[in-house]
Amino acid sequence: MTGAPRSIGTGRTAWLGTEERTDLAPSRPASRRVNLAAEPVALELDLGRTAMIVVDMQNAFCAPGGLTDLNGGDLSVARAPIAPLATLLPDLRQHGVPVIWLNWGHRPDLLNVPPMTIHAFDPVAHGRGIGSDLPGGRGSALIRDNWSAAIVDELVPGPDDIHVDKYRISGFWDTPLDSILRHLDIRTLLFAGVNLDVCVYHTLADAHFLGYDCVLVSDCSTTTAPRFCTEATLHNITKCFGFLATSTELAASLRE
Numbered sequence: 001m002t003g004a005p006r007s008i009g010t011g012r013t014a015w016l017g018t019e020e021r022t023d024l025a026p027s028r029p030a031s032r033r034v035n036l037a038a039e040p041v042a043l044e045l046d047l048g049r050t051a052m053i054v055v056d057m058q059n060a061f062c063a064p065g066g067l068t069d070l071n072g073g074d075l076s077v078a079r080a081p082i083a084p085l086a087t088l089l090p091d092l093r094q095h096g097v098p099v100i101w102l103n104w105g106h107r108p109d110l111l112n113v114p115p116m117t118i119h120a121f122d123p124v125a126h127g128r129g130i131g132s133d134l135p136g137g138r139g140s141a142l143i144r145d146n147w148s149a150a151i152v153d154e155l156v157p158g159p160d161d162i163h164v165d166k167y168r169i170s171g172f173w174d175t176p177l178d179s180i181l182r183h184l185d186i187r188t189l190l191f192a193g194v195n196l197d198v199c200v201y202h203t204l205a206d207a208h209f210l211g212y213d214c215v216l217v218s219d220c221s222t223t224t225a226p227r228f229c230t231e232a233t234l235h236n237i238t239k240c241f242g243f244l245a246t247s248t249e250l251a252a253s254l255r256e
Helices: 082-094 115-121 177-183 196-209 227-241 247-254
Strands: 006-008 015-017 033-036 043-046 050-055 099-104 162-166 188-193 213-221 243-245
Touching: 033 247, 043 213, 050 082, 050 196, 082 099, 082 213, 082 247, 099 177, 162 177, 188 196, 196 213, 196 227, 213 227, 213 247, 227 243
Parallel strands: 050 099, 050 188, 099 162, 188 213, 213 243
Antiparallel strands: 006 015, 033 043
16 A cells, blocks of 8 residues: 555544555454453453443433432432442543443434333423423423533543433434444443433343443442342343443453
8 A cells, every 4th residue: 555544434444545545454453352250251351342331321310400300219329320430431441442421312302202202201291301491490301412411520521432312212223323333343332320220221232132242330330210120130131131240340350
């Protein structure tokens, strides 16, 4: 290949090209294999093809005055992942693992949201669901660029973090998440966030159906639903969809 090559495309799957030739298989980052204590079995994974997906750690669900708080949910439970994530995410970034923030962030006109999704947030029409006006001048609930859709203050995104708005329980429907992951040449996905039994679980399950390897970071995930929902979700993940590890175990693997 002659001349200074230029990148064609983005991410790790980009081509390299000159006037005379296009390289469809440029060199990719070297494999960075680590051992991870996990359930139901220990894992060996490649950090170079791993990404962290943080689901719905946003004001709507984890901050005073958000929907969880207004609807009587236990905010202390919803906020439990904040501390371990604040410790873990900088370590992941330092080791080159992309961090993807997956948050509810609807269009203001709600034109791509079916009635069933709206109903699930406000089943008795009390006016505290998707698109509702929040008290205190906080704008509309779960609408992009509003307070409700923003990441909680205690979790500060890095400059290279990736942000994806979602419009369904699963973050793969009607979003660019899958395309982004494939452009990054990602194989293994780490999952964290709220609510474990709803958006975290269904995004993880869809990732499994799409062929990704899935690991739930269990102490960075929670739900305000009854305890049996957590137990059933963890059982299903280890039985069918992936693996469980803690942030402590993951941090230990990074220090290898």
